[in-house]
Amino acid sequence: MADGTATRSGLLDTARRAAESVADPEMPMLTLADLGVLRGVDLAGDGTVTATITPTYSGCPAMAAMRDDLVARLRDHGFPAVRVRVSLHPAWSSDWITPRGRRALAEHGLSAPGPAPHRGGPVPLTLLPVRRDLACPRCGARDTEPVSEFGPTACTALYRCASCLEPFQHVKEV
Known part of the structure; x- marks a missing residue:
């Protein structure tokens, strides 16, 4: 070389x-x-x-x-x-968050997104709350409930854990 x-x-x-x-x-x-x-x-x-x-x-x-x-x-x-x-193409997907990034989110009390929906096509717009099966990033319980589809940023939703009663943000799947 x-x-x-x-x-x-x-x-x-x-x-x-x-x-x-x-x-x-x-x-x-x-x-x-x-x-x-x-x-x-x-x-x-x-x-x-x-x-x-x-x-x-x-x-x-x-x-x-x-x-x-x-x-x-x-x-x-x-x-x-x-x-x-x-660059707008291909469009960003929450699937692109690295494993290190997902761990960092959990370590800071945020729920990492699951697999992105509707791969290969547009994500349908809905005005209804999105149903997600989430685990609390603090205690791991799956008994969570939505508080608001919008958190401090447009990329997050607010949830509350029914077990430990702690609120948390969930990074939305896109």
């Missing part, structure tokens, strides 16, 4: 590690990589780093913060030219 190729490979690895370490602004126990929104990191011949992200949903208000945090982190790691590209 030529020396320039080795250097480029090392720079790309540094850029990837830096981008993969950026925390999600709404759920800071997760990195963008853990959440599955960081889709790729590329290094152009002129040294420009392009990070590609996919929003959890099209109206996600955290996208600007994700972009700004990625740019700042990559610049802090010595990459002055940074571009963040948004």
Whole structure:
């Protein structure tokens, strides 16, 4: 391998590690990589780093913060030219949350999503509450009840455990 190729490979690895370490602004126990929104990191011949992200949903208000945090982190790691590209295809799925990310959610008292519904087609819009069979992230009991389909973020729903009486957030399946 030529020396320039080795250097480029090392720079790309540094850029990837830096981008993969950026925390999600709404759920800071997760990195963008853990959440599955960081889709790729590329290094152009002129040294420009392009990070590609996919929003959890099209109206996600955290996208600007994700972009700004990625740019700042990559610049802090010595990459002055940074571009963040948004990719909408394929659409993000909660199935992309890594096992490490799912553990981090549970460790912080959030219920991780189950398998995404309706793979291969659109998710039907319904105004009725979504029935989920959840385990409480605190005590493990399955006797849970919905409080609200909307939590502090649009990506979460609020539940309460009937056994330990603790409220918890559930990250929605998409």
